[in-house]
Amino acid sequence: MKHPRPFLAFSIRRYSKDVSEKTLSKSHQVTSPLNFLLGRRTEAKGPSSFHLIAPATGTKLRDVVNSNEQDVNEAILAARNSYRSWSKWTGFERGKVLKTAADIIRSKVDDLAYTEVLDTGKPIWEARYDILGCADTIEFYGGVAGRIKGDFMQLSGGSFAYTIREPLGVVGGIGAWNFPFQMAAWKSAPALACGNTMVFKPSQVTPLTAVMLGEIYQQAGLPGGCYNVVQGEGETGQILCSHPDIDKVTFTGSVPTGSRIMAACAKDIKHVTLELGGKSPLVIFSDADLDNAVKGAILANFSNQGQVCSNGTRVFVEESVAGEFLAKLIDRVEKMKIGDPYQEDTLIGATISPQQAAIVEDYIGIAKKEGATVVYGGERVTLSDSNCAGGIYLRPCILVNCTDNMRVVKEEIFGPVLSLLTFKSEDEVIARANDSQFGLAGGVFTRDLQRAHRFVAAMEVGSIYVNNYNVYPVGVPFGGYKKSGIGRENGEDSLDYYSQIKSVYFEGGNVDCPY
Ligand SMILES: NC(=O)C1=CN([C@@H]2O[C@H](COP(=O)(O)OP(=O)(O)OC[C@H]3O[C@@H](n4cnc5c(N)ncnc54)[C@H](O)[C@@H]3O)[C@@H](O)[C@H]2O)C=CC1
Numbered sequence: 001m002k003h004p005r006p007f008l009a010f011s012i013r014r015y016s017k018d019v020s021e022k023t024l025s026k027s028h029q030v031t032s033p034l035n036f037l038l039g040r041r042t043e044a045k046g047p048s049s050f051h052l053i054a055p056a057t058g059t060k061l062r063d064v065v066n067s068n069e070q071d072v073n074e075a076i077l078a079a080r081n082s083y084r085s086w087s088k089w090t091g092f093e094r095g096k097v098l099k100t101a102a103d104i105i106r107s108k109v110d111d112l113a114y115t116e117v118l119d120t121g122k123p124i125w126e127a128r129y130d131i132l133g134c135a136d137t138i139e140f141y142g143g144v145a146g147r148i149k150g151d152f153m154q155l156s157g158g159s160f161a162y163t164i165r166e167p168l169g170v171v172g173g174i175g176a177w178n179f180p181f182q183m184a185a186w187k188s189a190p191a192l193a194c195g196n197t198m199v200f201k202p203s204q205v206t207p208l209t210a211v212m213l214g215e216i217y218q219q220a221g222l223p224g225g226c227y228n229v230v231q232g233e234g235e236t237g238q239i240l241c242s243h244p245d246i247d248k249v250t251f252t253g254s255v256p257t258g259s260r261i262m263a264a265c266a267k268d269i270k271h272v273t274l275e276l277g278g279k280s281p282l283v284i285f286s287d288a289d290l291d292n293a294v295k296g297a298i299l300a301n302f303s304n305q306g307q308v309c310s311n312g313t314r315v316f317v318e319e320s321v322a323g324e325f326l327a328k329l330i331d332r333v334e335k336m337k338i339g340d341p342y343q344e345d346t347l348i349g350a351t352i353s354p355q356q357a358a359i360v361e362d363y364i365g366i367a368k369k370e371g372a373t374v375v376y377g378g379e380r381v382t383l384s385d386s387n388c389a390g391g392i393y394l395r396p397c398i399l400v401n402c403t404d405n406m407r408v409v410k411e412e413i414f415g416p417v418l419s420l421l422t423f424k425s426e427d428e429v430i431a432r433a434n435d436s437q438f439g440l441a442g443g444v445f446t447r448d449l450q451r452a453h454r455f456v457a458a459m460e461v462g463s464i465y466v467n468n469y470n471v472y473p474v475g476v477p478f479g480g481y482k483k484s485g486i487g488r489e490n491g492e493d494s495l496d497y498y499s500q501i502k503s504v505y506f507e508g509g510n511v512d513c514p515y
Helices: 012-017 021-031 069-086 091-107 109-120 124-145 180-193 208-220 234-242 255-267 290-301 319-334 354-369 426-434 449-458 492-497
Strands: 035-037 040-042 049-054 059-065 152-154 160-167 170-174 197-201 227-229 248-252 271-275 281-284 314-318 373-376 397-400 417-423 441-445 463-466 499-506
Touching (some): 021 059, 021 208, 035 208, 069 227, 091 109, 091 180, 091 208, 109 180, 109 208, 124 180, 170 180, 170 234, 180 197, 180 208, 180 227, 208 227, 234 248, 234 255, 248 255, 255 271, 281 290, 290 441, 314 319, 319 373, 319 417, 354 373, 354 397, 354 417, 417 426, 426 449, 441 449, 449 463, 492 499
Parallel strands (some): 170 248, 197 227, 281 441, 314 417
Antiparallel strands (some): 035 040, 035 227, 049 059, 152 160, 373 397
């Protein structure tokens, strides 16, 4: 992950005190209505609401109203009505809207990244990196839209068949809190490219940027009603995916919620894409470039405060180099600045919520009870900036003396906790790496080409990184094996999950009928 060029850094303190035009536009992102219906912001009817907290400071930003059944119905109706015309646009025309939206995102990267940090507490450069990646994704699907096509088959006797790739209808999207803008973009761009319309529900923890995406689409020429946002907690999500007029649900989040969503979709035989959790292995052989392997292990564990579904949190290191690897790892992690996420040199920002921090700390406690040793970090850090006093800042944690049956090694933690395990042979480590209910990602560091290929073939996962980790270039499909999910995002393959094939048979002669 490269640092993009430096931008103007904003501080949270400035957010509350500065009265510049730029800051006023940012306060608008928080105070304005957060649902998006028929191309404009609207307030949900509620009546219930929840607090929106800025993770960096622990301060309350506002109350957010839960969308009720009527709010969801209105959004789905708007999407259904818009679907009739949007699905008739040519792919090329739809693509032009998406490409324009990508350009607008780039022109607003500062505003979007600032708001994303407010919602998530992630470092500003990382938020900017995410947002620019989303511009690329939307542009990519803008290009793909014009190339969506069917197939042609010549049959005997002058008969022929062809296929038409058609949209599914109205898609319900439900997102998690770790990459809020990315979830809205990764789900809406292929859906819209195929001619579907969408109702998107962001995580209640991070509601701000999905609605900004709605405004950007609107500015880019997307007809009102094609992309709508309903805010709310799990119940709003449940209403959305149980609605009979939703044709497909695309979800990112935890396995238990994914399972509930799949059950809700089963009733009406809805299409479903699930991007769920993981407990991915990263394997480092003794012939690897250890400096690169250390960088890979950090990318695999500590970016976004460790809150990444594809993280390679089971780090298997060949026994003969484990000591050297660990020393290099600690040396590098020690230098990572934990701090105010609005400062450009901060590498570790705030944990998303006290609840998530408690989960992480509980797991560290369980690991110790089960015999693991904390060799580095794991504790809360008090920042010198009193403005961030209400946020929770966790020092990345490195555990050694881990064994495969420990809970910390088997279960997804979703925080900055790296478990170091050692191994002696290739066969042994492949079996252990695959011994998981999850199959989202995996990584290997080795200079041996043949071994790398053997490893790729043997791993039961959706994405494998060879000599790198957690890179998501636009166009490369992403999704899980096993309990990590169903379907693919971020590549051309995701079109299969947002469209359906109609087969057309044309008879070229007389009907051949034995009756
Ligand atoms: N795979 C991934 O990318 C992510 C995994 N997680 C995992 O999930 C755990 C819990 O995080 P949460 O945000 O609470 O995840 P979650 O799975 O509970 O929630 C994700 C989304 O689903 C919605 N939702 C909750 N219940 C629903 C229901 N019955 N029907 C429809 N929608 C529903 C939520 O409002 C949110 O928008 C984390 O500790 C982490 O382990 C969290 C975020 C992302």
